[in-house]
Amino acid sequence: FVLTEIQQQMQHGIGLGMQSNIAAETAALICEMTGVERVAFSNTGTEAIMAAVRIARSRTKRQKIVIFAGSYHGTFDGILARAGEEAGTAEPLSLGTLSGMVEDVIVLTYGAEESLEIIAEQADNLAAVLVEPVQSRKP
Numbered sequence: 001f002v003l004t005e006i007q008q009q010m011q012h013g014i015g016l017g018m019q020s021n022i023a024a025e026t027a028a029l030i031c032e033m034t035g036v037e038r039v040a041f042s043n044t045g046t047e048a049i050m051a052a053v054r055i056a057r058s059r060t061k062r063q064k065i066v067i068f069a070g071s072y073h074g075t076f077d078g079i080l081a082r083a084g085e086e087a088g089t090a091e092p093l094s095l096g097t098l099s100g101m102v103e104d105v106i107v108l109t110y111g112a113e114e115s116l117e118i119i120a121e122q123a124d125n126l127a128a129v130l131v132e133p134v135q136s137r138k139p
Helices: 002-010 023-034 045-060 113-125
Strands: 064-068 081-083 090-092 105-108 126-129
Touching (some): 045 064, 064 113, 081 105
Parallel strands (some): 064 105, 064 126
Antiparallel strands (some): 081 090
16 A cells, blocks of 8 residues: 555655645644654754754753764764763764864763763753664664
């Protein structure tokens, strides 16, 4: 049935760059099925992370975010960080990423008790903690 639906939809063409005319209906169904209040669609995971971090910082009025070494959250410069030489600091993970883009990122060790302690200590300063439950780089 999925292939049939895809084939029928293809008869109407593919929209590029615009929100689909069935996005609102789809979002409403997802909300109904899951009980969540809102659904947002993104073109990529990177775009979703950028929006999630922006929303978290806006709502909490905090700047710092936590990520874990070895996790992948897309290619947004604001999360392309690795642990810095000094504890609690971050450095750009890639050439071309400015250090200012990651100055509010804390990179912790995934699965370490110490990381949970740091999150608890920094809780009042954190806008978000990004977690990749099963790290794609370490399945």
